[in-house]
Amino acid sequence: MPLYEIDGDRLRRHDNARFAALGIYERDDLQRLLRDDIAVLSPDLLVIAEEFGNWEDSRRRVDLLAVDKTGHLVVIELKRTDGGGHMELQALRYAAMVSAMSFDEVVAAYDDYLSRVRPHDDVDARVDLLAWLDLGDTDEPPIISSDVRIVLVSADFGRELTTAVLWLNRFNGMDVRCVRLIPYLIDGRILLDIQQVIPLPEAADYQIRVGRKVAEQERRGTDKRGWTRYHIVVDGQVLPDENKRRAVRLMLQNLIERGVNASTIGGVLTPGRFRPLVGEHHSEDQVQAALAEQYPGVEVSRWFTEHAIVEDGKTWVIRKMWGRNTEPTLITLRDRFPEAKVSFQRATRESTGEQA
Template sequence: MAIYKLQGDRISELSPTSFANERILEARDLQKFIINSINAIETDLFVLSSEFGDWEDSRRKIDILCIDKNANIVVVELKRTEDGGHMELQSIRYASMVANMTFEKAVKAHQRYLTKVGIAERNAEEDILEYLGWDENNEDDFGNDVRIILVSADFSIEITNSVLWLIERGIDIKCIRIKPQKDGETLYFDIQQIIPLPETADYQVKLREKAIEQRQARRESQRDYSKFDLTFNGVKHSNLNKRETMILTMKMCVKNGISPTELMEFTGKSRWLWVNKVCQSSAEFETEYRATNQRKYDPSRWFNDDSELLVHNEKTYVFSNQHGKGTGKLVNDIFAKYPELNATAEKNEG
């Protein structure tokens, strides 16, 4: 649809143009424009990276990688052509490649992006947590779905048919048309969501919600309920769930002189909170933390019973109780780094 301007007592159409005529390239120009104005494509997106390709075939790169407020991964694919090429096929491939992205990998990707754009001094993890409104990393709630946004000057009938078919099957994908138009030397972009049509949004949301419920049911059936046997200096602790495994490991590490600061290299800083005093109880820790820190504190998300407080070098630490499928690997990596613990972790197959 053309854009018109008012001139006297009539309206006149702006001059159509193209990205090619304006010498606007995808990677050099259009990508930069969209990143700097991401809300023009969709409100409340957070740009993680551009030209993202954290896999073996480095020739394949996601134009713009984002997350949304629900911690979903969002793949944004750009084309400046009038038909969109084969962008829907590319985007599906990319979506599958990032479907298992963890919070930790997202932080690393964003930190590399910040370095690339010249603001490496920013803390990627803190920026992501602030955007999501989280107090800490929560792997179980991160990246549970992947959404796709296609942005092009226009779309062929093959693409629109493919996208409609994918939407019917619960894939969250949309087409955004961005057409350049001119008024003298001034360039305008006519940006419109054409699929799904805004007036069908409620229906499409219901379809997606049904698909999400089905995926969550499948995910629940595949949830990891592994149990572990931990052995420290010949003393065996059997049939521990993931939470019990994690807190016992951290307690034994600190008891043997390994500082929480060192352990943060394995777990990430966001999985720890601390205060600069020795606390004797959970209530004392909570009072001190709330008085001295801006970050919100939800006691239910931390190992903070009196017996779980970790004291080292006149500081008191609490450790996150939110852990996903990587518990076994994390614990074994710690045991490998610190052989003085004389510890092993094995899955309990009973």
């Protein structure tokens, strides 16, 4: 597939190269490059494992395993060949194998991946995954969907493979995508054209929106407590719906903006969820350092250090994880400070934009 360059008053043709001729390999090069910049395939992916094979036949391994924002695992298979071989069958087998993974198993896989690929990063696998999924640390673990997405990445795809993928995508719960990598050698530089060919990007956008809606409905139906959203209501004005952690933070923020002292709120909430720090700390780095110093052993990532409240020589920080305590906390804050006129209401399907 040639690439054309406008060169003055003519078109200059550049024929595509082959990975083998360029000395580019699947695992050592393509896999590593995509692993470290997975957004080039899709911006909603977080890589949680490489060469994953947590089953009896250790010879069979998923090139890259990711999770998307809606809690779907994503099997990513790579080939540098022009036809793709039988990668769709291999990926289906892997998808079936990982489809039963629980959230705790996903955390374990991610923790192992971080220890090998990013050993010097101080990242808590569970906290990082919860943040990626936009969740708090509830009493019950989040639901990982049993519907597994598949992304096939190759220099090109044969007709048999594309026919199989188009047929598979007709079935409910199937999401198989083909991404073509076309290398070019131009003036000593290696350029890579990355194209999603199945489904076409316009159709993929619609499919993503529908998939997110279905996943949200599935997870809310399974664990309503974990997925309830709330509107904060300020003097009769209903604010956009928020998840649990942001709803509590937003209510506290509005209470303070309307004259309620942080120290007074601190007397109502448990210290483990709304903590004072000695001294006034105005930058996020300062707040994080003070929190770690004054509360040894605390997991700093579990606190809203970027939204600290400075008042009368102290700095107050709000915990991110509320779980089942969310609604009781919102009720307590509403009832204890009625003069502030800050309340809340549960989000309905209509208010969140869902349709039955």
